[in-house]
Amino acid sequence: MTDRKAELAANLAVVEERIASACAAAGRARDEVTLIVVTKTYPASDVRLLADLGVRHVAENRDQDAAPKAAACADLPLTWHFVGQLQTNKVRSVAGYAHVVQSVDRSRLVTALSGAAQKAGRELGCLVQIALDAESGERGERGGAAPDLLGELADQVAAAPGLRLDGLMTVAPLAGPYAGREQAAFERLMELSSRLRADHPAATMVSAGMSSDLEQAVMAGATHVRVGTAVLGARPRLG
Numbered sequence: 001m002t003d004r005k006a007e008l009a010a011n012l013a014v015v016e017e018r019i020a021s022a023c024a025a026a027g028r029a030r031d032e033v034t035l036i037v038v039t040k041t042y043p044a045s046d047v048r049l050l051a052d053l054g055v056r057h058v059a060e061n062r063d064q065d066a067a068p069k070a071a072a073c074a075d076l077p078l079t080w081h082f083v084g085q086l087q088t089n090k091v092r093s094v095a096g097y098a099h100v101v102q103s104v105d106r107s108r109l110v111t112a113l114s115g116a117a118q119k120a121g122r123e124l125g126c127l128v129q130i131a132l133d134a135e136s137g138e139r140g141e142r143g144g145a146a147p148d149l150l151g152e153l154a155d156q157v158a159a160a161p162g163l164r165l166d167g168l169m170t171v172a173p174l175a176g177p178y179a180g181r182e183q184a185a186f187e188r189l190m191e192l193s194s195r196l197r198a199d200h201p202a203a204t205m206v207s208a209g210m211s212s213d214l215e216q217a218v219m220a221g222a223t224h225v226r227v228g229t230a231v232l233g234a235r236p237r238l239g
């Protein structure tokens with residue numbers, strides 16, 4: 001094993017143990033939680049090593065980096081998640097490789113994704129990203145829609161050709177009433193998820209929790225955690 005592969009294997013083992021412990025503490029089965037490794041800023045060679053080590057879900061947040069990486073890894077049995085703020089002019093590219101777009105937060109983006117998915121002849125899974133610190137009717141600074149826009153956006157995704165409504169995503173807010181209260185934030189997301197599932201029973205995904213707060217997300221009921229630094233190491237640059 002190369003040094004890098006051994007390092008990734010050791011980090012994955014630690015993360016796996018954290019997820020398993022959190023599931024046990026929450027009285028949840030381990031297979032209720034899926035690990036998504038966020039590979040942003042790291043090279044395609046790391047993605048390849050991760051796939052070799054059994055990782056099946058990866059995430060990226062910038063199309064410029066993600067598109068060539070996904071192309072270089074097209075032979076691997078991976079599900080690609082897009083988790084970054086998405087400009088409509090990048091949608092056509094993203095629809096070419098992403099299986100799930102987790103950052104759907106406005107009506108114009110839904111329309112663009114639907115058009116691009118149809119052109120590409122693909123079905124795109126979509127999560128509505130919720131900004132728990134956004135004001136009513138607005139988008140958050142790090143992307144995401146205010147909770148009161150959820151119903152409208154969800155209905156639009158569900159009705160859009162080429163798109164599949166899979167559920168919800170959030171990033172624990174740094175400001176506002178949930179700042180520093182990750183578990184409360186994730187519990188709020190779970191309430192929104194219950195409400196969503198009343199109208200859209202198949203939209204069961206709840207993507208929450210990162211390297212620093214995955215335990216709180218698992219405790220709250222998240223189905224997917226997105227872990228970057230705890231697996232790959234501290235990122236060389238902001239991303």
Ligand SMILES: *Cc1c(COP(=O)(O)O)cnc(C)c1O
Binds near residue numbers: 040083226227
């Ligand atoms: C970078 C990123 C993550 C992973 O963050 P870490 O703290 O490195 O685990 C998760 N979700 C989103 C949306 C991200 O941009």
